[in-house]
Amino acid sequence: MVLHRSMRKLLAGALALVMIAALCGYGFWTLQRPEGHYLSDLRVELALNHGVPGGHGNLLGIEPLLYPSDYQNLQRLHRKLSAYLEQARAQGLVGPRTVVVLPEHIGTWLWARGEKNELYQVTQSREAEQWLELSNPLRYGLAMLGANGDDRRADAHLRMKAEQMASDYQQLFGGLAKEFGVTLVAGSIVLPTPYVEQGVLHIGRGPLFNSSMVFAADGSVLGQPQRQQYPDSEMRRFIHHGRHFPLQVVQTPAGRLGVLIGSDSWYPENQHQLQQQQVQLIANPVFLSGKGSWEAPWRGNRHQDAAAELGLQRGEVSEQTAWQRLTQVTGDGISSMSVFMRGQFWEQGSDGQGFAHQAGELLAGPPSQGARLLNLWL
Numbered sequence: 001m002v003l004h005r006s007m008r009k010l011l012a013g014a015l016a017l018v019m020i021a022a023l024c025g026y027g028f029w030t031l032q033r034p035e036g037h038y039l040s041d042l043r044v045e046l047a048l049n050h051g052v053p054g055g056h057g058n059l060l061g062i063e064p065l066l067y068p069s070d071y072q073n074l075q076r077l078h079r080k081l082s083a084y085l086e087q088a089r090a091q092g093l094v095g096p097r098t099v100v101v102l103p104e105h106i107g108t109w110l111w112a113r114g115e116k117n118e119l120y121q122v123t124q125s126r127e128a129e130q131w132l133e134l135s136n137p138l139r140y141g142l143a144m145l146g147a148n149g150d151d152r153r154a155d156a157h158l159r160m161k162a163e164q165m166a167s168d169y170q171q172l173f174g175g176l177a178k179e180f181g182v183t184l185v186a187g188s189i190v191l192p193t194p195y196v197e198q199g200v201l202h203i204g205r206g207p208l209f210n211s212s213m214v215f216a217a218d219g220s221v222l223g224q225p226q227r228q229q230y231p232d233s234e235m236r237r238f239i240h241h242g243r244h245f246p247l248q249v250v251q252t253p254a255g256r257l258g259v260l261i262g263s264d265s266w267y268p269e270n271q272h273q274l275q276q277q278q279v280q281l282i283a284n285p286v287f288l289s290g291k292g293s294w295e296a297p298w299r300g301n302r303h304q305d306a307a308a309e310l311g312l313q314r315g316e317v318s319e320q321t322a323w324q325r326l327t328q329v330t331g332d333g334i335s336s337m338s339v340f341m342r343g344q345f346w347e348q349g350s351d352g353q354g355f356a357h358q359a360g361e362l363l364a365g366p367p368s369q370g371a372r373l374l375n376l377w378l
């Protein structure tokens with residue numbers, strides 16, 4: 001009997017040591033972040049160049065070709081975006097009155113920064129999410145406790161990396177604005193209740209918002225985060241609407257600038273709000289999911305009551321026709337540009353061809369597949 005007790009104690013102790021060793025090994029494994037090889041195409045095509053240079057500046061849209069590996073560290077993403085801007089500058093398209101517009105969610109993918117190689121190598125987003133959770137068990141568990149919305153898992157993925165994302169976003173895009181001496185509309189980023197205090201972007205503890213920031217040529221922030229008013233059908237499960245935070249217009253060297261994120265550009269009420277503030281320039285960063293969706297029937301936004309008042313019905317026209325019609329502002333002296341994300345994130349492709357409106361005229365270059373520049377002289 002005494003021998004059996006001793007054996008049980010010995011086995012229990014051995015098992016405890018094995019479990020402790022396993023947990024320590026797992027903890028050590030989660031801290032390892034080796035980087036894999038990286039090759040990237042830095043070419044960009046000037047797809048639209050309308051007007052002639054003058055003293056009023058220009059809207060310069062960049063439609064980058066991005067993949068998960070571009071987000072493994074900030075140096076990679078900076079290298080690609082700065083290469084596009086360098087090529088634009090070499091063509092005389094970058095100056096002190098240039099307003100650069102980047103696409104929607106270019107900052108949101110910063111949640112993938114600094115993860116294990118496997119996350120960038122898998123082909124399905126669900127696999128990438130599993131690697132994210134396995135590599136950050138404590139952060140993910142704590143984020144799940146504070147998550148809300150209809151998709152708590154997606155909420156937690158963004159919330160767990162939010163503080164790092166906010167810092168990276170300001171460092172990267174504020175740095176690019178200063179490096180090239182331009183006003184930069186930094187697409188958008190999903191963060192919990194973001195706000196700017198003493199020139200620094202902070203996160204809160206409230207719901208997630210899809211927000212855009214504008215950086216001045218000295219790298220400083222202009223205004224507060226502009227929150228998306230009408231999140232689209234795919235994002236509404238975890239993104240809160242920003243209609244309690246009115247649209248704002250900021251002063252730039254090229255004129256008074258407003259930002260309409262994604263499908264916010266469809267709604268006349270949003271356009272009217274900006275016109276009341278004497279807007280002159282409208283930047284419209286867009287992410288349109290799904291390869292081939294540009295020519296597919298317009299999916300609309302059936303989850304927003306305001307969509308019922310739009311002049312088009314779902315499926316009546318293509319996505320291309322709907323975007324080009326609905327984003328046209330009817331006011332005088334207003335120039336706008338819509339810029340789309342390109343590339344692929346795991347199985348999720350993207351589509352869309354950027355365009356501009358000026359003096360009631362639709363301006364769109366020929367369709368192409370790679371990275372694109374769109375330039376509109378004001």
